[in-house]
Amino acid sequence: MKKNYIFTLILALLTSLTYSQIVINEVDADQTGTDTEEFIELLWTPNTSLDGYVVVLFNGSDDQSYAAYDLDGRTTDANGLFVLATTAIASGTDIDMGADNKVQNGADAVAVYQGDEADFPVDTPISTTNLIDVLVYGTSDNDDSGLLDGFGVTIQYDENINGNKDTESIQRKSDGTYEVKPPSRRVLSVKDNTIQGFATYPNPVTNNVFTVKSKSSDTKEISIFNVLGKKVLSKSLSGVQSDVDVSSISAGLYILKVKEGTKMATSKLVIK
Known part of the structure; x- marks a missing residue:
């Protein structure tokens, strides 16, 4: 359960x-x-x-x-x-x-x-x-x-x-x-409220640092939550690509939420 x-x-x-x-x-x-x-x-x-x-x-x-x-x-x-x-x-x-x-x-x-x-x-x-x-x-x-x-x-x-x-x-x-x-093989549906070009890597995080990237240089507000819903890290990033230090967070499974203007992205984040 x-x-x-x-x-x-x-x-x-x-x-x-x-x-x-x-x-x-x-x-x-x-x-x-x-x-x-x-x-x-x-x-x-x-x-x-x-x-x-x-x-x-x-x-x-x-x-x-x-x-x-x-x-x-x-x-x-x-x-x-x-x-x-x-x-x-x-x-x-x-x-x-x-x-x-x-x-x-x-x-x-x-x-x-x-x-x-x-x-x-x-x-x-x-x-x-x-x-x-x-x-x-x-x-x-x-x-x-x-x-x-x-x-x-x-x-x-x-x-x-x-x-x-x-x-x-x-x-x-x-x-x-x-x-x-009906099947839509090789047809990608793009939502207007998603961050274009969003990516994080490496994931799993193996060396206490991961990168957040998108096509825009707009400020990105990031939040990391544990599986109980408690926020364990928040940070503002600037530029198309920025590094995030998670050395203060224990190994485990987390949720990463990123806000870029009115657009949002959310994904699982594994820290080893």
Whole structure:
């Protein structure tokens, strides 16, 4: 229960999300026939290397992995998107997962980790170590408590919620939750109230300092909160790019909120 409370609080704080870490942007697991147009779309900073990350697929029947795709050598596009897809819709820059039935219909999960494909052989148990993002989903399936509890999340998204599982996909909204509507692969929705070009790095923070960057030199007001909602650091930054010293903060998971004029950005921040 404590783990679920923490993740619920994190989701509540992420009210205006931009992406300082990789997120799962869209998943289409079910189509007519043998599912020849399945895809997983990731979103991060544009034109950014994906070295050191891996996409892992988990089977709800035993709550263990059934496939893993190493992202080494891959890069997000000009919109920050990267796609893993079945052969019929994969382009030259995508990971081609194969002809069909590569993304199970549910109840299952898609997860992004820091790591390598070799770290996740088939039947690897669920772990939250080095977990970056996860989506638990199904197609009119009962909630899978093993997946939800294992990943510390509370929502299993239903691709068939509108009764159109063969023609709709699960898509991330700007608040970090998901909705189901017709697929929009490689189409990025940009919100007017988000900070353009926002990025933080490195994340996780490993040497007490991380950088905040955007396309604007406007003053940035930053606040860092612990998972209980207590503010542990606030600071004003100037310029397009500035460093933030977090040596006064203990290692752990935090929420970073940045305000730039009327625009906002919020993300998870891991300090090691």
